[in-house]
Amino acid sequence: MLIPDGISAQSPGPAAICLPGTPFSKESLAGEPELDGSRSRDRHWEANRMAFHLVRGGIVSVALDNPGIGETKDPVNAGRWDEFAMAAVWAGRSYEGISVFHRWSILQWLKRQPWVDPARIAMSGHSLGAKPALLVALLDPSVKAVVWNDAIVDWRHRAVVTGLESIGILQLLPGLLPWFDYPDLMASLAPRPLLVSEGGRAVDIDRVRSAYRLAGAEDRFTLVHYPKYASADQRPLDGKEVPEGLTMQGYLPYANVDPPDHRFRVTVAVPWLERKLGLQSEAG
Numbered sequence: 634m635l636i637p638d639g640i641s642a643q644s645p646g647p648a649a650i651c652l653p654g655t656p657f658s659k660e661s662l663a664g665e666p667e668l669d670g671s672r673s674r675d676r677h678w679e680a681n682r683m684a685f686h687l688v689r690g691g692i693v694s695v696a697l698d699n700p701g702i703g704e705t706k707d708p709v710n711a712g713r714w715d716e717f718a719m720a721a722v723w724a725g726r727s728y729e730g731i732s733v734f735h736r737w738s739i740l741q742w743l744k745r746q747p748w749v750d751p752a753r754i755a756m757s758g759h760s761l762g763a764k765p766a767l768l769v770a771l772l773d774p775s776v777k778a779v780v781w782n783d784a785i786v787d788w789r790h791r792a793v794v795t796g797l798e799s800i801g802i803l804q805l806l807p808g809l810l811p812w813f814d815y816p817d818l819m820a821s822l823a824p825r826p827l828l829v830s831e832g833g834r835a836v837d838i839d840r841v842r843s844a845y846r847l848a849g850a851e852d853r854f855t856l857v858h859y860p861k862y863a864s865a866d867q868r869p870l871d872g873k874e875v876p877e878g879l880t881m882q883g884y885l886p887y888a889n890v891d892p893p894d895h896r897f898r899v900t901v902a903v904p905w906l907e908r909k910l911g912l913q914s915e916a917g
Contacts, residue, residue: 634695635663635688640748647753647777647910648693648743650736650769651684652762654895655803656714658703659684662696668703677896683757683782690903691912693749695739699761700731718802729806732765737772744775753777753910759897761803767818770825778826778909780902784890785833785841785856787814794875795884816840824850826909830898832858834888835871857901862889 640646651662660666661673664685675681684694698705701714718728736756744751757780758766770776788800789810816837819827823845832838838856845854862868868889875887885892907913 634693635684636693636748637688637691640691640693642747645748645750646691646693647755647912648695648749649684649687649755649757649780649906649910650695650697650740650743650766651687652697652732652736652756652758652766653683653699654681654760654762656699656702657681659696659698660703663694680896680899681759683759683897683902686897686899686903687757687906690907692755692906692910695743697736697739700728700735705735715802718805722802722805722807727806728803729764729768733768733772736765736769740769740773740776751775755779755906755910757902757906758782760895764815767815767822770822771818774825776825778906779822779828780906781819781827781829782831782897782902783829783895784831784859784888785816785819785829785837786888786890787816787834787837789814790837790875791884791888794877794879795881796878798881820844823848824853826853827855828902828905829854829856830901831895832856832862832889835868855905857898858889859891859894861891861894 637646653662657673657675658667660668661675661678661681662684664682666672684696687694701707701717707717721728721731740754743749743754754776755778756766756770756776758764759782763781763783767779767781770779819841842851842854845851870887873887908915
């Protein structure tokens, strides 16, 4: 936990639970060396110091490991988190379900801390951490705002056009897709504030935006595209039918996703959270 100067039981402040991408640790979120003393292997380590950046913005920041990483790794089979995920599915659970349970439990603890304003707690997730950040917020209506630091993608549609290309066991949530997809879950967060900081496919974005419009809260949904796709003329495939038989690499331009630039969007997410958590005015 990183606590800004001036925050105390006498002067509680806003907080954010910070969730890393694959396969990074809570130490990397805080900008610290890994447990073995080495520097993070993340090529975007400076940007991905999410908790470090948020605490500098005045937000109490709780940095968490992904299950099977850092201090949560299996001491016998260290680094074998695919097996951790497979065992979860075999036992009727899922990697994502375990992740959500961990984060939800920390959230309940955080709300009881005297130096935290329980009415101003956000969930912020990058990449693998984006989905549990959203799901925890859906399970707990006290969460003030959500940062989805990734693109909006309809997983069912992507599976069809890419010929069921493997998504990896960490992403497998049995029983989800017959009912809804992640854009549907994002839509169900309305009217609470949601930031999507790495764009996505136009039709999927419109599904979420429409939900916020119906809730009378369109201004609470914020979407920023990757720099490569920032302007409309840089997204020529928006609105085009996506052909079937694509590789994953062939699908990405239709989704306006730029994998080499996939990182925590510091200059977008930090000021957005500062505004939503009351540290600066919405006009600021």
